[in-house]
Amino acid sequence: MVFLRVDGVEFSYRSIDVLKNIRFDVDRGEIVSIVGPNGSGKTTLLRVIDGILKPRKGSVYIDGKTVHSLSRRDIAKIFGYVPQRLASLQPVTVIEFVVTGRKPYILFTPTKKDYEKAFEILKEIGMEDKANRRITELSGGELQMILIARALVSEPRILLLDEPTSNLDPHHQIEIMNLIKRIARDKNIAVLMALHDLTLAYRYSDNVIMMRRGEVFSIGPPEKVLTEENILYVYGVKTMVIPELKTIVFLESIAKY
Numbered sequence: 001m002v003f004l005r006v007d008g009v010e011f012s013y014r015s016i017d018v019l020k021n022i023r024f025d026v027d028r029g030e031i032v033s034i035v036g037p038n039g040s041g042k043t044t045l046l047r048v049i050d051g052i053l054k055p056r057k058g059s060v061y062i063d064g065k066t067v068h069s070l071s072r073r074d075i076a077k078i079f080g081y082v083p084q085r086l087a088s089l090q091p092v093t094v095i096e097f098v099v100t101g102r103k104p105y106i107l108f109t110p111t112k113k114d115y116e117k118a119f120e121i122l123k124e125i126g127m128e129d130k131a132n133r134r135i136t137e138l139s140g141g142e143l144q145m146i147l148i149a150r151a152l153v154s155e156p157r158i159l160l161l162d163e164p165t166s167n168l169d170p171h172h173q174i175e176i177m178n179l180i181k182r183i184a185r186d187k188n189i190a191v192l193m194a195l196h197d198l199t200l201a202y203r204y205s206d207n208v209i210m211m212r213r214g215e216v217f218s219i220g221p222p223e224k225v226l227t228e229e230n231i232l233y234v235y236g237v238k239t240m241v242i243p244e245l246k247t248i249v250f251l252e253s254i255a256k257y
């Protein structure tokens with residue numbers, strides 16, 4: 001059975017249609033990137049998938065069950081969500097923040113095992129030396145790594161990431177993408193992430209979903225979706241795609257696109 005199925009999803013904010021007839025499947029261990037211009041609906045789609053927003057039409061299925069038939073607690077166990085940014089930050093330490101990811105749905109007293117898991121994840125991403133720093137004193141990139149750690153510590157079956165590399169320097173971009181790939185493969189987690197960096201999407205995705213104005217414009221393996229023609233049509237930018245290097249060079253944008 002397909003693990004995650006998005007089946008004919010439509011969504012509107014009040015009367016504004018944002019998602020139209022979205023359908024695709026994601027398997028366990030698969031990495032899928034969602035690309036598309038600003039405002040094309042990527043974040044909204046991630047929020048519909050993890051049950052925060054309810055589709056006007058269509059459904060999201062996990063292992064054959066609709067997300068909306070699950071409790072918030074079950075949803076929190078299945079999904080790890082990494083937002084683009086947090087609305088507000090409490091001045092807690094990194095380890096205290098990461099450990100809350102063990103049970104994101106309740107206030108709880110973490111056990112020794114919870115702290116061990118949190119520390120294990122920090123080690124895995126090379127951030128264990130920051131364990132006792134306050135999260136309010138981290139750089140943007142460090143905070144992004146910690147947000148990913150917090151999502152992973154609950155051992156989710158699906159990881160949803162909204163622009164996981166947007167604040168990261170090139171070294172940390174590659175580190176994070178390698179970490180995501182390793183986790184997807186080793187722990188058999190389905191990964192769905194919104195990405196602006198098309199070269200990262202090309203290099204690290206099994207499949208890419210290219211969105212345009214709330215619709216799936218193209219879907220499939222990176223070499224089929226991330227073509228010069230599609231990028232020109234969807235973003236209004238001329239590019240040179242070099243498949244051998246899995247690299248996309250941006251040349252110029254089309255005036256009055």
Ligand SMILES: Nc1ncnc2c1ncn2[C@@H]1O[C@H](COP(=O)(O)OP(=O)(O)OP(=O)(O)O)[C@@H](O)[C@H]1O
Nearest residue numbers: 013016018036037038039040041042043044045194
């Ligand atoms: N809470 C809201 N109420 C009304 N409209 C919204 C709301 N959130 C988003 N929108 C609109 O829905 C559309 C899709 O937004 P969304 O954030 O899903 O796009 P996105 O592809 O993630 O964009 P970006 O790349 O800029 O993060 C946009 O036109 C946006 O203005």
